[in-house]
Amino acid sequence: MRIPTDVLALLSNRTRTDGHRLMLVGPRLAPALYQRVNEVLEAVGGRWTKTEGAHLFPVHAAEALAPVLATGEVVTLGEKRTLAQYFPTPEPVVDQLIALVTFEPGMTVLEPSAGSGAMATAAAARGAIVDCIERDPGYATVLSDTHAARRVQVADFLTVPAEPRFDRVLMNPPFTRGTDMAHVTHALRFLKPDGLLVSVMSWTVAEQTGSTTAFRKLVEQRGGLVEALPARAFAQSGTTIDTVLVTILATRPADARPTVWPARDIPAQDSEELGNPADIAAEIVADLRKAVAAFEEVAAALTKPAPTTAPGTVEAT
Ligand SMILES: C[S@@+](CC[C@H](N)C(=O)[O-])C[C@H]1O[C@@H](n2cnc3c(N)ncnc32)[C@H](O)[C@@H]1O
Incomplete structure (x- = not known):
């Protein structure tokens, strides 16, 4: 400024x-x-x-x-926050995320895009050995001072070469223009074969659009779980964006169930109230896009060759 x-x-x-x-x-x-x-x-x-x-x-x-x-x-703190997408995870959300994870003493945990280490601190308190990556040197210094992490690397996480050496990845990455999907996709490469990742993500991933298709497929292939976080869960951190918690295993478990994407609660509309025409038009366009995407999926499935069953074998039900 x-x-x-x-x-x-x-x-x-x-x-x-x-x-x-x-x-x-x-x-x-x-x-x-x-x-x-x-x-x-x-x-x-x-x-x-x-x-x-x-x-x-x-x-x-x-x-x-x-x-x-x-x-x-x-550069004011407000500007820095928006530029860096620094929206620290409030305690109730950290608690909800941590509840999805089992820890054993000595487990290795990565918190990429760590900010001041909301999750690193909680994991370290449960006996984990935590490594952090954070792009902003200022936040990295604050985090180092807490001594929660074994190592704090100042780097752009997306350029850090992946090494599959972590039992857990806990994260709340930046969201702008779908970067959360890029961060989570990259972070999965840091998991050991029996590792588990839990991430806060933008609600956007719960919606089937052209830009979320590949990521949603990845979550579904791994048998991932997705749950909605309460509305305004990040209000105290300066954003009212809707969010979800996404849990993904490094390897699809044998008993994986189909991923259920949460549906947005649509606030009850007063039937007498007329909507803004521009909003109505935008809603229709969004619905049409969803319908086209659904048709494309059906068309793609129909063009696939039918599975062949060897004589004498019985398909599992
Ligand atoms: C939404 S905040 C979350 C901070 C912390 N993980 C938490 O849960 O409180 C996102 C953090 O990611 C950092 N960040 C943004 N882009 C990054 C990148 N490419 N590599 C590493 N850190 C990044 C920001 O500086 C910010 O601290």
Whole structure:
């Protein structure tokens, strides 16, 4: 964000630094102005610390502030969150995810796209040895400081070569433009043959569309389980996107049942209420797309040769 000139002037002329501390000097600021100044200080690592009467920085405060003053620009925490897709998993969702997993002491767990390690921390508390991958060095540092993980690698997970050496993969990847499907597909390659992956994913995967077909097929082939998370499960993390929990085994179990995709609860509509024509048109288009996809599946099945049964054999029912 381009820093407004009044905030920039204040940061230049009315701050004093002393090592890791930064003090605002002069008359007390109006609350709204203080908030805008604080937003910039927090974005570069400052935290108001009452006992110090100052903003404390992990590095020298003057060093942290220098690029801001030189460029007049800063990436605010809000912007960073949206750019990085940092939406930490709230505790009730972590609990729900962890309940799907059995742990044995010494099991190896991977949390890719780990953020500050919501799942890593829960797994470590259950005796697992956890490795994490996180693209943002800032979040990776926060995670390292918790000492929950054996190793925190700063990297773009999608470029990390797969090694099938983990018993469990627990994850909540970024969702933008279907990246969650790419992340989960890649993460499956890190599982041992008897391993299990559980991921928070966007509700989008529960819907049959052109962009979800391949992923849904993969889940179905492995006998995956999908359950809807409560509405607004991530509200406290700053997003109201609908989500599901997807459980996939590295190897399809012999007793796998067909995957049941959750259906969205459609809120009851007041029959007197007329909908917006654009929304109605969009809904019709979406329904038509679903119908075409269903017809295409039937057509593909019909063009497959019929299975041949050797004489004398009886097909299992
Ligand atoms: C939705 S947050 C989840 C954080 C954490 N797993 C949790 O459950 O609280 C997604 C995290 O993925 C990180 N991320 C985004 N793209 C990534 C990538 N390509 N490789 C590794 N991490 C990535 C973001 O920085 C962010 O911390």
